[in-house]
Amino acid sequence: MTRNLGSGISAAALAAADEAAGQGVHLGLRAAQLGDSASSDSIARLNREARAVRDQQSVKLLNKAIVAVQNGDYANAEKQALKALKKDERTGVAWHVLAVAREKLGDFASSMQCYEAALQLLPSEGAVAGDLGRLAFRLEMPDIAAKLFMHYLKERPGDLEGVNNLACALRDLNQESAAIDVLKPAIQANPEVPALWNTLGTVMCSLGEGRTALTFFDETLRLAPNFGKGHHNRAFARLDLGDVEGALADCEAGIASADSVEDLATMRFAHSTILLALGRVADGWDAYKARLDPDLPGAPHYPMPVRAWETGEDLAGKRLLVLAEQGLGDEVMFANTLPDVIEALGPDGALSLVVERRLIPLFERSFPGIDVTAHRTVAYEGRTYRNAPFVEDWSKIDCWVPMASLLRAFRPTAEAFPPRERFLTPGPGRVAHWKRVLQDAPPGPKVGLLWKSLRLNAERARQFSPFELWEPVLKTPGVSFVNLQYGDCDEEIAYAREQLGVEIWTPPGIDLKQDLDDVAALACALDLTIGFANATINLAGACGAATWLLTGAAAWTRLGTDHYPWYPQARCFIAPNYDDWRPIMADVAQALGEFAK
Structure with a gap:
């Protein structure tokens, strides 16, 4: 071989x-x-x-x-x-x-x-x-x-x-x-x-x-x-079952007995998200700096030519560069703080924003007058590096900050999230375009569906219901289902058609993975979007679209609440554990039936 x-x-x-x-x-x-x-x-x-x-x-x-x-x-x-x-x-x-x-x-x-x-x-x-x-x-x-x-x-x-x-x-x-x-x-x-x-x-x-x-x-x-690994993994199992306090105890025991720097870094990162899941938000954001630990597998390195902004440092009059981090959905979600950052910088300050290239049109429209460029992320010799290669003049920037580091200053509690209708702005003309196109879909309220993430390794897959368990939702009478799922989903669409007798209509003329500005507009043209936390559901939520979010009992992004602070209009359906998604799917089906009346 x-x-x-x-x-x-x-x-x-x-x-x-x-x-x-x-x-x-x-x-x-x-x-x-x-x-x-x-x-x-x-x-x-x-x-x-x-x-x-x-x-x-x-x-x-x-x-x-x-x-x-x-x-x-x-x-x-x-x-x-x-x-x-x-x-x-x-x-x-x-x-x-x-x-x-x-x-x-x-x-x-x-x-x-x-x-x-x-x-x-x-x-x-x-x-x-x-x-x-x-x-x-x-x-x-x-x-x-x-x-x-x-x-x-x-x-x-x-x-x-x-x-x-x-x-x-x-x-x-x-x-x-x-x-x-x-x-x-x-x-x-x-x-x-x-x-x-x-x-x-x-x-x-x-x-x-x-x-x-x-x-x-x-x-x-x-x-x-x-x-140590056993304690860390038992913490994961407890989280899957909704036992967040038990997970915290196990995670701390794992930290105390970690036998490698990689294990220690991984456990400290997990510890930060468990604190957030418990609603200990300020402590969680303090600990969330573990995501930047160079010993953490996958942690990015930022070769930036200016100094880093420190939490607590006055922003007034600063020329600040904010670098989006983590995956695409996180870039959207963490942008929740940007309106506050712009206000804190004041008329004498300036914001430069570095995001994934597909997000540039959406962010330029949402924050007019700021400089928006694309970051570049590469892997070299087992390390991940992210930088801002298209910034033309670094002398015009005083300091930089990875986007999530702003959360400690601006979102120290779940209550600190403002009840904004949206913090990203879809293109009005494209929203109107998609409303016209959606008239060609089957009759009934237009409901977008998202059922998986593009990156579904074994560990992440457990956070998503098997597609066949969507049956009671898909059989809700009077609803016109619209495919928002990026990636290869032909098998699931065929299953819905052939086994359930349900057509999931795919909108024409859009690449659901690449055309993110148009995806945001499409989500806002729909009557409702239902799905798990992936990039598209974050786009819908950030743009103020009606959203139903399916989450696990211990999802840290709820910050210990029964709702989603990032998107105040989102309704959460919370699974008690990952062992069985049937009860939550039944709840969604019942709520959708009432919505469609």
Whole structure:
């Protein structure tokens, strides 16, 4: 399998990282890959590989490189491995050591290339496949990681490291049943290993089975009471079941026992959102700075040439650049503070705004007179970078701020959100255009539907109802359903037509993913939009469109309330847990029936 992968892994890694770079930081279950390319077992394998090299000068260089890896001196390890490769570029173990060194130095793209070279040259590929699989998984390439772990297990059948890692990759591929099949015999044979129970719990969370997941995390922590990942994951299961206080206790226990800087950063970020979900808004925003921690996977780096604005600093007369952050929906939602910021800057101040390029027309119309440009987000060597490349004159800017950092100053409580009709302005001419077009849709109130996010990995999918559970909503008589769902949704539309006898009308002449200014106008032309929190539902809410939002019991964006402070006109339908969406769908169907009368 690995012999024909070639350089495609590295190319895919860069493409996948670039695609994911703009998605923003997201909370994550912590079922980490077992094993470490620089562990004592890995060092022993490298030494065995080095002993097979015939050239003694190369062996001396390799021994120095391996000792450097063992001592954590990865720069020197890189130097010695490169010397060995200069003598003979076909020395597989030298490529392997160089891959480990560069991985530890954070040069992930180059590390992958080195691992690939080692795969081509070493007679035993299993160890390299395991190392490369973990790196691919870290770079959010679970499909390639799964193939590599399968190869690893061919050489080491039943190896618990390989079993756990393969199950994690299968879970992230939405292949939960396959992950369970991999884990079940391993747990039966090794019931004392907490990491396996932990991974099984994350699989059940991905399936939306929070109660079952809770049982497995309980067993994880019975076996290892100070296992930080187990506490963190049990916090997730409790959130899925609506137990926010319990989640807070578990998250804090996880922070106290985190065993890596990445885990600690992830748990601190989760802690901030749990505080927000409890309604401890000021504390939550204070803690929300954890999203910028460089140790947090996916956290962006901002190479800006001016100083950062500090919370509490007077804005009057400042020339401020606000850089939108996180994913597209967050950029829209966090813009709730911008009218207040403009007022605080006053007539002597100036606002420059940097947003996703598709949002520029909408923001220019909404905030006339301010400078609006596009940000650029790229992935490089395993890191995400966002900057403002189209700002022409930085001398006209005093300071900058990531958009969410304004929330502590302007939205310290849920009550601090103003009851504005809207804070973004759709194009009046386009709203009128869509009202005319909608006359061609089937008769009845025009109701837009959104049922998923474009990025539905296993972990995020549990936050959305399976489409077939929309049946009672879709069968509401007298309603004309309009498709607002971006991405590939042909299968769901066909299911509604063929299995339920319901037509979801797709408006002509619009790209629901790219034409965001027009999407905002379309939402405002509809009588109602119903859906889960994704980019389009945020556009509808921010533009003042009538919106019904389906959320989980512990959704942090409600800030501990029973409504959605960001969009005062939005009506919330709150699921008690993620185990069963049927009750909330029944509630929506009943409310829609009354709306349509």
